[in-house]
Amino acid sequence: MRLFLMTIGIVLALGNPVYHTQAEDLQFFRIGTGGIAGTYYPIGGMIAHAISNPPGALPCEQGGSCGPPGLMVIAQSSNGSVANVRDIHNGHLESGFVQSDIAYWAYTGTGTFEGERPYSELRTIANLYQESIHIVVRQGSDIEQIRDLIGKRVSLDEPGSGTLIDAELVLDAYGITREDIEAEYMKAELAIRRIRENKLDAFFVVAGYPARAVSELASDGGVVLLPINGPEAELLVSRYRFFTYDEIPRGTYPGVAGIKTISVGAQWLVGTGLEDELVYEITRTLWNENSRKLLDSGHAKGGRITLETALRGLVIPLHPGARRFYNEIGLVTE
DSSP states (O other): OHHHHHHHHHHHHHOOSOEEETTTTEEEEEEEOOOTTSSHHHHHHHHHHHHOOOTTOOOGGGTSOOSSTTEEEEEEOOSOHHHHHHHHHTTSOSEEEEEHHHHHHHHHTOGGGTTSOOOTTEEEEEEEEEEEEEEEEETTSSOOSGGGGTTSEEEOOOTTOHHHHHHHHHHHHTTOOGGGTEEEOOOHHHHHHHHHTTSOSEEEEEESSSOHHHHHHHHHTOEEEOOOOHHHHHHHHHHOTTOEEEEEOTTSSTTOOOEEEEEEEEEEEEETTSOHHHHHHHHHHHTSHHHHHHHHHSSGGGGGOOGGGTTTTOOSOBOHHHHHHHHHTTSSOO
C-alpha cells in the first residue's frame, strides 16, 4: 500500500500526460475540477470513481468497474475553468471541467484569451450539466439587487476561475466596474468564512445547484440570492451565445426564495494528444449502466448528467474517440 501511494505521489508531481507502472500496469488520468466547496469537485469524484478500474476491482458484469483495465482516474482540486484549460493546453492535466464560455474563448483566442494563440488542440468528451450564476449575500443586509453591490465588499472568485470572468460580465451588464466595488478574490469556501466574520458582503459562484458553499451558508445563518433578469439578462444572453436563461428553484437552498438567473454549460475537455481508444473507452464508460447508478445516487447535479444532453451547447469539436462512441449509438454521423 505504501508503494502504491508513493507511486501516485510521484505520478502527480511529474506532470506528464499519461503514466504507466510496469509493476501493476496502472494508467493514471487526472480530471481538473475546482474548489472543494463548488460542484466540479464532487462531480469529478463521482466520475473518477465510475471510470477507474484498478487491479483487483470487480468486473463490470458483476456491478464493478467498467473502465479500461488498470485505469486510475483522479479528481484534482484546482482554481477552476481557466486554470484547467491552461493546464490541459500545457500538458499538466489529461482532462478538466471547463465552463462553455471559457472553452469557447480559449479555443478561438478571444475574450479573456485575446492575444493568445488559440488553444486549437482542445476537444470535448461531453457536456455535463448547466452551471447557474449565484450572487450570494447575507440575509438581513441592505443588498436587494445587483446595483446595491456598489461600494460593497464583493468576492469575484480567484484568478484562473470561470466565475471571475462571468462575474465581470454580469457587473458590466449592470454598468458596474471593479472600481465601483471593493473587489476581493477568493474561493467560495473562504468567502463563507469572511461573510460569517462580517468581513465580506457578497460573493459570486458559478456552479450547478445545489452548490455546497451556498447550502452551508443558508443552513447556518441564512442567505439571499440576487436575481439576474430583465434587460441586463437579455443583453448577456443575446451578446454571448454560451449564456442561457436559467432559474434556481425555491427550496434548492433552505429558506431561500427561487430566482431567475443565467447559466453556462459545464463541459469535460481533453486535448488531441490523448489516444483515441482511451477516450473512446472513457466516454463509453461514462454512459454505461453502472455509471448511471453512481451519478444518480451522488450529488444532486449528477442526475442532470444525461446522454440526451451530452452534445448540447458544445462550442469546440468532439475528441475523435468520443465522436466514435456517439456515432456508434447514433447521436452523431460522420
